[in-house]
Amino acid sequence: MSRTSFNICSSPSDNTAEPEADISAEQTRRELLLGALATTACLGCSAPARADDDQPGADERPQKGDLLVLSEGDNEGQLLKPDELKLGGPPVRAWPKDPKTSVVRSGSRLNEILVVKLDPNELDETTRARAADGIVAYSAVCAHAACPVTEWVKADQGGDMTVFKCPCHNSEYDPRQGAQVVFGPAPRRLAALPLSLSEGSLTVAGPFIGKVGGSQPG
Helix, strand or coil, rough: HHHHHHHHCCCCCCCCCCHHHHHHHHHHHHHHHHHHHHHHHHHHHHHCCHHHHHCCCCCCCCCCCCEEEEECCCCCCCCCCCHHHHHHCCCCCEEHHHHHHHEEECCCCCCCCEEECCCCCHHHHHHHHHCCCCEEEEEEEECCCCCCCCCEEECCCCCCCEEEEECCCEEEEEEEHHHHECCCCCCCCCCCCEEEEEECCEEEEECCCCCCCCCCCC
């Protein structure tokens, strides 16, 4: 509009400029109208980064029978296959997925889990009962300040034992012993997610065991 005003006022004494000013004003109005239509169209077609987040069930906790899909990397969203897990780690991050609706339960970060394949003989009795051929799953949210648990390292005080570690305050969890705390300020173990194998696929065998999330703000 400022350019239109400038064109109209630039030559007030020149009668021949009036038709040109009218044409310029009409072109500007047309450009504004087209721009508004284009903006409206873009707003209508834009989609959120994760469309599943807004679907019914996306923020529900894992349910018995849910499948597991990768939550990061080049294969994000693809089914997590047991034979793709390396014995002894590293763990992979995953979301539960409703097999009936195909909704990925990524609407809450509290639903993200860590999945790692271990030697069944290294698991304590309780952990082995929740595992699927040595594959165990735990909440990926630290029980201390709810930071993401992102590291797989040698335990600070456990010799060669490899453990989950939260980099925020250095809490460490042993997945062989039900993700109990072996170092750091975390007040409790990570919530465990029971698994089973069904037709060659990993499935959730029951709800989280234990509280998911932190005990204090980060």
